[in-house]
Amino acid sequence: MRELALNILDIAENSLRAGATLVEIDLAADFSQDAFSISVRDNGKGMSKEMLASVCDPFTTTRTTRKVGMGLPLFKYSAESAGGTFHITSEEGKGTAVTAAYRISHVDRMPLGDFGGVALQLVTMNPGVDFCFTAKAGDRQGELDTREVRAILGEEIPLGAPEVRAFLKDYIKENLTDIFGGRL
Ligand SMILES: Nc1ncnc2c1ncn2[C@@H]1O[C@H](COP(=O)(O)OP(=O)(O)OP(=O)(O)O)[C@@H](O)[C@H]1O
Numbered sequence: 459m460r461e462l463a464l465n466i467l468d469i470a471e472n473s474l475r476a477g478a479t480l481v482e483i484d485l486a487a488d489f490s491q492d493a494f495s496i497s498v499r500d501n502g503k504g505m506s507k508e509m510l511a512s513v514c515d516p517f518t519t520t521r522t523t524r525k526v527g528m529g530l531p532l533f534k535y536s537a538e539s540a541g542g543t544f545h546i547t548s549e550e551g552k553g554t555a556v557t558a559a560y561r562i563s564h565v566d567r568m569p570l571g572d573f574g575g576v577a578l579q580l581v582t583m584n585p586g587v588d589f590c591f592t593a594k595a596g597d598r599q600g601e602l603d604t605r606e607v608r609a610i611l612g613e614e615i616p617l618g619a620p621e622v623r624a625f626l627k628d629y630i631k632e633n634l635t636d637i638f639g640g641r642l
């Protein structure tokens with residue numbers, strides 16, 4: 459995997475599989491501290507303590523089609539191999555939160571990649587799920603909360619409708635460019 463955005467997609471897919479109705483994804487950069495963090499929180503079914511303890515071991519999976527789950531181990535590796543840290547918390551019946559932190563300048567830090575594309579895909583492909591994305595760097599910040607967008611559009615117009623999709627695509631792209639300026 460060469461892009462953090464694809465790691466994020468993987469982690470968000472775990473949330474969707476856990477039945478989440480809300481997935482919150484936060485990106486925060488502090489260029490003066492050479493620090494970048496990604497956090498994904500969901501209100502899905504969560505994990506037992508035993509599951510949580512072994513979940514970063516690539517042989518842990520509840521998938522039945524194959525024996526190895528790689529999403530969490532790869533995300534953990536992306537952070538720890540780039541001078542960063544990784545944390546996961548989860549509570550059964552409540553949800554799960556995953557945070558990965560990076561040294562921005564570390565030679566092994568993967569580029570963020572097309573996070574805008576991933577966000578757009580998540581929003582338009584999952585009509586029954588709400589997403590809240592935030593991006594922050596210094597005093598620049600932006601947010602996209604599908605609950606707010608839905609409130610404005612009303613129930614008739616889906617987020618995947620061509621005009622809405624085009625608007626969201628530009629909105630996300632402009633925000634990411636303005637906030638991170640291609641530095642991630
Ligand atoms: N957000 C979550 N909520 C509840 N359970 C989760 C969550 N994320 C991961 N899990 C549990 O941890 C297991 C391991 O997750 P991981 O992403 O590493 O592998 P996977 O999803 O099983 O396979 P892959 O990501 O390679 O498709 C999952 O099978 C699931 O049981």
Ligand SMILES: [Mg+2]
Binds near residue numbers: 472528529530
């Ligand atoms: Mg997974």
